[in-house]
Amino acid sequence: MENFLEFLKDIPVIGILRDIPEGAETDCARTAAACGLKAIEVTMNTAAAESILAKLKAEANAYGIKVGAGTVRNMKDLDKALKAGAEFIVSPNTVKEVVARCAHLGIPDIPGALSPTEVQTAFDFGATCVKIFPVGTVGGPAYIRDLRGPFRDIPLLACGGVSAENVGDYIKSGSNLVAFGGSIFKPQWMNEKNWEMIKQKLEIFIAKTKEAL
DSSP states (O other): OHHHHHHTSSSOEEEEESSOOTTOHHHHHHHHHHHTOOEEEEETTSTTHHHHHHHHHHHHGGGTOEEEEEOOOSHHHHHHHHHHTOSSEEOSSOOHHHHHHHHHHTOOEEOEEOSHHHHHHHHHHTOSSEEETTGGGGTTHHHHHHHHTTOTTSOEEEOSSOOTTTHHHHHHTTOSEEEEOTTTSOHHHHHTTOHHHHHHHHHHHHHHHHHHO
């Protein structure tokens, strides 16, 4: 599972696709590849999530991009995600059974946590990395920096309010990974097929991330 973090080491970014329309998988994969994005999650509360995930995986894998499932809140969500072919799992919460199942199957799993106790608990369950969400609401990069004091050995993903303007601060504060969603993969833009705008925003985000490494 450590290989997933190594895979993302040079571009430690996960793009979150929430409410991507069916039929946009090819454009999404091409745009991500053009910008260097290496990991995308399709949230399980997106309409037709399983179908979209499977189609996007077929398109994105050709570019060396891994496609996972997000908003996996319970075992039912996990079963659907795995059936669709998810290559990694991301959750807003921590469910012991979900983490354990992923660990058993060797699938990278990033459960959500917020408090120090939750962070340690998620890691003890077997998390590959712990998603600090919603990080922007509780202090942003300063909160990651504070967590880094006692939790130097736990990989952390910053999610919730991460933008091109502050992504560098998150990286420098100790985030192993960062994630963005609707600020770039905006549902309106995807529905309007405005992939050029998405590409421009994504290029800037990734450039700012790489500058901070």
